[in-house]
Each structure stands twice: as structure tokens, then as C-alpha cells.
Amino acid sequence: MGQQQNLFDDQQAEWELDAQQQRRVASIVIASGPDGAFDYDTPEGFCDAERPDRLLVPGKRVSVPFGRGNRLATGYCVAVETKSVDPSRLKPLARVLDAESLLSPAMLRLTRWMAEYYLCPWGQVLEAVVPAGVRSQAGTRQVKLLHVPPDVKARLGEIKLRSKQQAAALKKLATSDRPLTATELAKEARCTTGPVQQLLKHGLIEATAARVVNNPLDELIPDREQPLELNSDQQKALDATVAALDAGKSRGLLLHGVTGSGKTEVYLQAIEHVVSFGRQAIVLVPEISLTPQTVRRFRARFDSIAVLHSHLSNVERHLHWQKIARGEVQVIVGARSAVFAPTPHLGLIVIDEEHESTFKQDSAPRYQARDVAWQRATAEGIPLMLGSATPSLEAWQRAQDDPQFELLSLPKRVLDRPMPDVLNINLRDPGQAKFGKGGISRQLHQAMQVALRDQGQIILLLNRRGYSTHIQCPGCGFALKCKECEISLTYHRQHNAALCHYCDHEEPPPKVCPDCRSPAIRYSGQGTQKLEDEISSRFPQHTVVRMDTDSMRKHGSHEEVLSRFRAGEIDILLGTQMIAKGLDFPNVTLVGVVNADTALHLTDFRAAERTFQLVAQVAGRTGRGSKGGRVLVQTLQPEHPAIAAAARHDYLGFAAAELASREMLQYPPFGSMARIVVRGPDEEITRATAEQLADRVRKAARELEGATLAVRVLGPCPAPITKLRNEFRFHMQFQSATIEPIQLALRSATKSFRAPAKVRWIVDIDPWDMQ
Structure with missing residues (x-):
């Protein structure tokens, strides 16, 4: 039996060898399908170099039959090569979708690196890299472009046509340096489209479907400027x-x-x-x-x-x-x-x-x-x-x-302009409470009066949107939270609504406590809307404008506000972190940070770094002109290293201290990190899924050889934002000296992992947001 089986195997191998042919095989990555590239046969029609609209090359999108039902799916061609295959075992390409390649070989290599490094399907990366407007060929229309076939061009002098208009049209098209539409050709030949249609009917010209641009871009070019002299x-x-x-x-x-x-x-x-x-x-x-x-x-x-x-x-x-x-x-x-x-x-x-x-x-x-x-x-x-x-x-x-x-x-x-002086204002000082219940301290109010008196402009930073940041009952302790996120709702006075800044849930603000019916429910905390009202009431003779995501929704609104500020039409510009960067206005003589502590105590190892960067960056918006400038920073923790260093403009000192702490804890840049977040509508099922996934990663990490490949697994535990958009969230964190062992462990653990219905999970390599 063993000998007969070997003979059968040898015969089958010979049959398979005879069936193999040299074929052009295309490797296709499905845009929204399973990870990996799939081989497809490339019919002769897609190999004609004289038909660039149909020629298949890497970087073009294609339509291919996929799966058992052979449904047509869109994919990206990532390679084309000639090799010996049995064509009966490969499905043929259905259609080439692009006239030109959308991705160069270098970009294909970059996207493959991204897929491997960030543990993301290659097709998903390709879809992210090529904009939707490019994929849909937005701004183009389908037309038929006419050209003269090579064999007709070769015998052009021998062709006799009864119609002068046909002869003129044929000559015009043959000598044109580009294909023309029927309308363009008729115009060039000074005839109607009838003769053109006759040429098509007799096969003397051919039509190819193509897409052409509707409208060119019109750009306003300002006056040219010369390079500045460098120091x-x-x-x-x-x-x-x-x-x-x-x-x-x-x-x-x-x-x-x-x-x-x-x-x-x-x-x-x-x-x-x-x-x-x-x-x-x-x-x-x-x-x-x-x-x-x-x-x-x-x-x-x-x-x-x-x-x-x-x-x-x-x-x-x-x-x-x-x-x-x-x-x-x-x-x-x-x-x-x-x-x-x-x-x-x-x-x-x-x-x-x-x-x-x-x-x-x-x-x-x-x-x-x-x-x-x-x-x-x-x-x-x-x-x-x-x-x-x-x-x-x-x-x-x-x-x-x-x-x-x-x-x-x-x-x-x-x-050689000096850096602005920075004064930290301690909000724990009981004297600050005597000045009023608003967000502006006595020192900041007086500094604003001086700046405005001297015709200077002011920037105020408060990195909180809305009017009141939380709504709470002092009697029973009830706090109004989002029903889907369990996060405090922010009161927006402009729309008279309580909003969730994470899922956009909206509800009417309560007039009495929903739990104990007390009318003493309190709207506490300060956002940019309340600050705008306070500043407008304190300085009614001056123009105050707010910049945050609520006020800047209209297209072009950022440009309009900043142009008015540059022109001196706005005296006080207040807003969130969007006003802390990229602004260069020489007439700004005062910057006020209303609350420097908003991000200082987030459960994020970068909290101190972000606080330092935000304060230092907004402080740099002043003192850029001949008038100089100063900065006032209101804080409950003026002694915190991040805030103290920002006041001294001391990046080197802050970096040295923070890096020492990071090195001790092996946080980036002294170690690598990844994070998995599991979310689902059922808390217990989501928690169990997270625990199962964490166990799989621990097991995969233990199987890695060598002490240098050790992966530390922390969690799972509830994420800092425990519930978001009606889904419970659990997260786990992975640390190692380098990213490679983390990637190996995660790739092994998640390869065949299937979460229960309605439970989803994401992998974040080098996470930036730990919430």
C-alpha cells in the first residue's frame, strides 16, 4: 500500500507540473477584508502597456472575486510577478479601477511597515493613506476619449474618405498630442459630432472611457517676501x-x-x-x-x-x-x-x-x-x-x-528680545477668595487693566469648554452625569443644555435635584463660556472673543478671528489650548493662564510634561514685539516642578528631572509601551474578555526566549474613563525595554482570539492617550 501511495503521489506531482504555466500573478490586499495578500491570475487584457487605463501595476486598486460566494471586493495590488502556477487554482482579476497608480513602491513599503509595527491589517492602512476623495476620484467626470489606433496612423495617407469633415477630423485627432472628446474634436475640425460618430462606426478611431478633472484649483498668491536676515x-x-x-x-x-x-x-x-x-x-x-x-x-x-x-x-x-x-x-x-x-x-x-x-x-x-x-x-x-x-x-x-x-x-x-516675566499666582491664598467668585484673580485683573490702558492685547487660556464644568446637589451629593459615559455633563449656557464632551449626549439642565428635589442644585466649575461672560462684564468697553471648538465650528472662523486679532479689532482673545500654539502677534503684552492645573493630575504618565508644554507654549505668545510682555499663571500648585519650570522658561531643568523619573519607572523614552482597550455593553462579559486576553498575552510573553524579551503586563482594570458611549471599558498596559517583544506577544495572543458578540478591542502601540 505504501508503494502504491508513493506512485500515486509521483503521478499527481507530474500532472500538477504539466498543468502549471508561466502566468502573471498579482498579489492583492483586500481593503476591508482579512489581513494578508492574496494571489490572483492576471488575464492578458490587463497586461497591455499601450492601455495604461487597464494595465495592472502595483499601487492600483482592483476589483476581485473574493470568498466562497465570489463577491466582488476592492483591493490594492501590492506586487505583480511572473511565476509557474496552475491557473485553474487562481481566480482572475475582474477589473482595474485606477488609470494611474495611487501608491509608489516606496509608499507600499511604508504602509507595510506601518501594518507590521502598529499591528493593523495592511488593507486598513492603505485605505487610511489614500484619501477618500482620491479613491472616489472626486471632482472628475466620466468621458470617452478618442484616439487613432496605431495601424490606422500607419496608413493615414492611403485612407480615402468621401466626407471632408471626416477627413479633417481624422487628421486633427491623428496629429493631436493628447486624446480628445467628441465635442473637442468636432470643435477642432469645425464640424458637428456626426462625422466623428461615422469615424467611430468604421473603426478608424477608437474611444476609451476615462475620468477628467472638472475644475482646476484657484489659489490666491500673496506678494512675494524676501528671506529675513538670520542671527x-x-x-x-x-x-x-x-x-x-x-x-x-x-x-x-x-x-x-x-x-x-x-x-x-x-x-x-x-x-x-x-x-x-x-x-x-x-x-x-x-x-x-x-x-x-x-x-x-x-x-x-x-x-x-x-x-x-x-x-x-x-x-x-x-x-x-x-x-x-x-x-x-x-x-x-x-x-x-x-x-x-x-x-x-x-x-x-x-x-x-x-x-x-x-x-x-x-x-x-x-x-x-x-x-x-x-x-x-x-x-x-x-x-x-x-x-x-x-x-x-x-x-x-x-x-x-x-x-x-x-x-x-x-x-x-x-x-535679542527678552523672554517674558512669568508670575505664578497661588490660588490657595485666602486673599484670592476676597476678590470675588469669578475665575480672575486680583493680580490678573490689575495686569489686564494696565495692558489695555497701554493699548496692548491679551490672551487668556482656560483649557475647559462650556459654562459650568459640573452640576451637583450640595444636599444629597447627586452629580449629573452622562447616561452613556458616566462622565459629568458640562453646562453650555449658549444652548441651555447639559452636554457630554465625549459622546455629544445632550439633555435639558435640571432646575431642581433629580434625586432629592432640592432647588439648591449648584452649577460649579468654570469653562470658557463663563469666563467670556466674566471678562465681558469686567471690561465692557473692550472687544472679547472666545476661541474653542464650540465657537469655531463655521468654516473659516479661525482665520476670521485671528485676522481680526492681528488687525487690532479684538482686545482680549480667550480660549482653550488652540490659542496656545502657532500664534505670533507682536502687540500681545499679557498672557493669563486661568487654571494651570486642568491636566496636571490625569492618570497619565505624560501629565506633567503636557502641563509644562501648555504653560510654556502659551507664555511664549507674548513679548514678541517692542512693548515686551508678561505672563500670569493661576494655579493651586505653584510649587509643582512642571509649573515652576515653565515659569522659569527652563526646559532643560524640567527635562532632566522628568527623564530621571521616567528612567526609574522604565516609561518612554527608556522603555516601550502598548495598550489594549476592551469595550462592550455588558460589564461582566467585557471584564472577562479583558482578563482572557491578558492571560493570553502573559502566556505568549512567557514563551518568548531570553531574559531581554521580558514583557510586563499590567491589568486589566477599569479604564480611567470607565464607561463611554454606553460601553464599559477595561484596559491593560504592556511594557518592555523595546517594542519588539511586545509586538511578538500581542501578535501571537491575538492571532486567533475571537471576542464575544458586541465586545470589541483595540491595540495601541506607543499610546499617547491613556484615558
Whole structure:
């Protein structure tokens, strides 16, 4: 029996060998399907180089039969190769969806790295990288483009046509440098479309379906500006950047410059060097809608820039994408997703205010734009410049330890202007309570009076939206919370509603306590709306404007308010953290931080770092002009190291102390982290699922060989925000010296894990938000 079985196996192998053919096989990643690439046969119709609209190359999207039912699914072609296969075992491609490749080979490699590093399906990464407006070809219309076949062109002089209009149309199309529509050809040949249709009928011309752009982009180009003269520190930083650019190698550059030190001018002149030899630059900013002056400065220095941000329509985004891919754009300015701009000649990537949390994506793929930018810079052999007055501790430590990174310093403001004086106001002082129940202390009120008397402008920071931050009964202790999130609702006086800032749940504010019916229910805490009312009543002769996500919903509202503030039409600008960054107004002589403690005690190991950055950044908005400036910081903890260091403008001192604490606890940048959050509508089932998943990770971690691969598993336990959008949340945290063992353990533990119905879980590598 064994011999007969071997003979049968040999015969089957021979039959399979005979059945194999040399075929072009395409590797397809399904956009919204299981992870991994699937092989498909490529029929001859998709191999014709003379038909670029049908030719299959990596980076194009395709329609393929998928699964047992052979439903048509959209996928991305990631590779095409010729190999010996049995074509009967492969399903054929159904259709090529794109006339041009959407992703270069380099971008395909980058997306594969992202999928592996962030433990996210490759298809999901590809969908995130290619904007929806590009995938839908927004701003285009389907037309039929006419061309003359090569065999007809070859015998053009021999063809005799009875109609002069047909002959004229055929000659015009044959000599045209591009395909034409029937209407365009009729216009060129000065005839109706009838002769054109006859040429089509007789096969002398052919029609191909294609998409064309409806409207070009109209951009307002401001007056050109000349480069500014650099001081010695700026010149040293620029020289080091130019040397890195000319070396033609990947290099990390951390530009640490105090607020007002002229970092943007260094970026601009470095990019001018890049553009001078035909290359392109990508500039990432934290929130493009809040930094119109940055965009204006770039438009005034370069012939062609593209701006990519969330306020663009799909049509605008698609048109920008096309211009960038054609190499027609010198500089791309945008938020974190602009790191994927399809630049064919990239020469430099700049990330301004690199410490900002907005560079971390909060949905899958949960990437950090700074790390993705470094991967892209490394692959393309170009420098990456990170700039900040308060660098992230990860970037700062890397500049100290990594030979591939270099620290560039701008320790002084331009024109040697002094840093503003900072005064911490202790709100624990009983004397502060005597001045009133509002959010403004006596010292801050007096400082505002002086600033306004001297024709200066004021910025006030309060990082809390709404009017009252919580509603509570002093009698029975009842607190009004969101029914779906169990988070205190915030009272918004403008709409007379109690709102949840996490799920947008809204309900009428109670007039009496819902539990004990006491009419003494209290609206406590202060948000930006209440602060606006207080400032308006204290300074009725002056113009007060609030900037937060509630007041800035209208398209273009940020630009309008900041333009009015720049023009001096607004005396006092108050708002949340959106006013703490990217603003350069020389007439601001006073900055007030109404409550510096809002983020200080969050259950997050970065709480102190974020508090220091926020206070230091908003303090830097003043003292940029000849009038100078000062900063008043109201706090319950003036002695806290983060607040005390920010008052001294002492980043080096803060970083040294905070890094020592991080090293002791093996938090980043001295160790790597990941986080899993499990959520579901049933608390016990969700908790059990989290415990099961944690046990699987512990088991997988134990199976890793070598002491250096140890993974510490913390949890699961209820997340700081225990309930969100009517789902209970449990989280667990993983720590290790490097990220690789965490990735190995998580990949092994989650590979075959199936959560119960309605229970979901996410993996976050290098988490930024611990709530």
C-alpha cells in the first residue's frame, strides 16, 4: 500500500507540473477584508502597456472575486510577478479601477511597515493613506476619449474618405498630442459630432472611457517676501541642515528653539535650498486650521504650495493630490496625514511643534506621524527636521543618544528680545477668595487693566469648554452625569443644555435635584463660556472673543478671528489650548493662564510634561514685539516642578528631572509601551474578555526566549474613563525595554482570539492617550 501511495503521489506531482504555466500573478490586499495578500491570475487584457487605463501595476486598486460566494471586493495590488502556477487554482482579476497608480513602491513599503509595527491589517492602512476623495476620484467626470489606433496612423495617407469633415477630423485627432472628446474634436475640425460618430462606426478611431478633472484649483498668491536676515544661532542651524541635505542621507535634526526664536525662518530657508535643486518638502503642523499665518508665509515664499487638512472637500483634496503626484507642488503644508503626500521628488520633511498630541492618530491605524516620517525619511535618504520650544521627551532623549540625530539650538529670541516675566499666582491664598467668585484673580485683573490702558492685547487660556464644568446637589451629593459615559455633563449656557464632551449626549439642565428635589442644585466649575461672560462684564468697553471648538465650528472662523486679532479689532482673545500654539502677534503684552492645573493630575504618565508644554507654549505668545510682555499663571500648585519650570522658561531643568523619573519607572523614552482597550455593553462579559486576553498575552510573553524579551503586563482594570458611549471599558498596559517583544506577544495572543458578540478591542502601540 505504501508503494502504491508513493506512485500515486509521483503521478499527481507530474500532472500538477504539466498543468502549471508561466502566468502573471498579482498579489492583492483586500481593503476591508482579512489581513494578508492574496494571489490572483492576471488575464492578458490587463497586461497591455499601450492601455495604461487597464494595465495592472502595483499601487492600483482592483476589483476581485473574493470568498466562497465570489463577491466582488476592492483591493490594492501590492506586487505583480511572473511565476509557474496552475491557473485553474487562481481566480482572475475582474477589473482595474485606477488609470494611474495611487501608491509608489516606496509608499507600499511604508504602509507595510506601518501594518507590521502598529499591528493593523495592511488593507486598513492603505485605505487610511489614500484619501477618500482620491479613491472616489472626486471632482472628475466620466468621458470617452478618442484616439487613432496605431495601424490606422500607419496608413493615414492611403485612407480615402468621401466626407471632408471626416477627413479633417481624422487628421486633427491623428496629429493631436493628447486624446480628445467628441465635442473637442468636432470643435477642432469645425464640424458637428456626426462625422466623428461615422469615424467611430468604421473603426478608424477608437474611444476609451476615462475620468477628467472638472475644475482646476484657484489659489490666491500673496506678494512675494524676501528671506529675513538670520542671527548667528539661526545661521548655525541652517548650515547644519543644508549640510544634511547636501549629504544625501537620512538624518534626524531636532531644532530646539525658545518661543519667538525664529524656527519658521530656518524652515523656510532650508526648504528654499531643497526647492532650488528641484526637490519637494513636506511640512507638518499640529492643526492647519489654526495656523493660517504659517500658510501665508509659505505662500509668500514659494511659487506652488498645497495645503492638506480636514477642512478640504473631497474634490479639493483629490486635485491637490494629483498636483503633488505630478511634481507640480514645491511645498506641502498639512496636518499629520500629509506625511503620506505622493511626492515624487521628496527632499525634506519638517514637523513643527513636534511635541503636539495631534500628531498621534486616535483611530486605526494608530500611527505617530513623527515615527512614520522618520521611516519615510530613512527609506528615501533625506533629513527629517523636528522643531519645538518644548520637545517631546522621546525626541529630546533621542537627540542625546542616537548618532543619526543631531540637536540644533536657538536659545535666544530674534533681535535679542527678552523672554517674558512669568508670575505664578497661588490660588490657595485666602486673599484670592476676597476678590470675588469669578475665575480672575486680583493680580490678573490689575495686569489686564494696565495692558489695555497701554493699548496692548491679551490672551487668556482656560483649557475647559462650556459654562459650568459640573452640576451637583450640595444636599444629597447627586452629580449629573452622562447616561452613556458616566462622565459629568458640562453646562453650555449658549444652548441651555447639559452636554457630554465625549459622546455629544445632550439633555435639558435640571432646575431642581433629580434625586432629592432640592432647588439648591449648584452649577460649579468654570469653562470658557463663563469666563467670556466674566471678562465681558469686567471690561465692557473692550472687544472679547472666545476661541474653542464650540465657537469655531463655521468654516473659516479661525482665520476670521485671528485676522481680526492681528488687525487690532479684538482686545482680549480667550480660549482653550488652540490659542496656545502657532500664534505670533507682536502687540500681545499679557498672557493669563486661568487654571494651570486642568491636566496636571490625569492618570497619565505624560501629565506633567503636557502641563509644562501648555504653560510654556502659551507664555511664549507674548513679548514678541517692542512693548515686551508678561505672563500670569493661576494655579493651586505653584510649587509643582512642571509649573515652576515653565515659569522659569527652563526646559532643560524640567527635562532632566522628568527623564530621571521616567528612567526609574522604565516609561518612554527608556522603555516601550502598548495598550489594549476592551469595550462592550455588558460589564461582566467585557471584564472577562479583558482578563482572557491578558492571560493570553502573559502566556505568549512567557514563551518568548531570553531574559531581554521580558514583557510586563499590567491589568486589566477599569479604564480611567470607565464607561463611554454606553460601553464599559477595561484596559491593560504592556511594557518592555523595546517594542519588539511586545509586538511578538500581542501578535501571537491575538492571532486567533475571537471576542464575544458586541465586545470589541483595540491595540495601541506607543499610546499617547491613556484615558
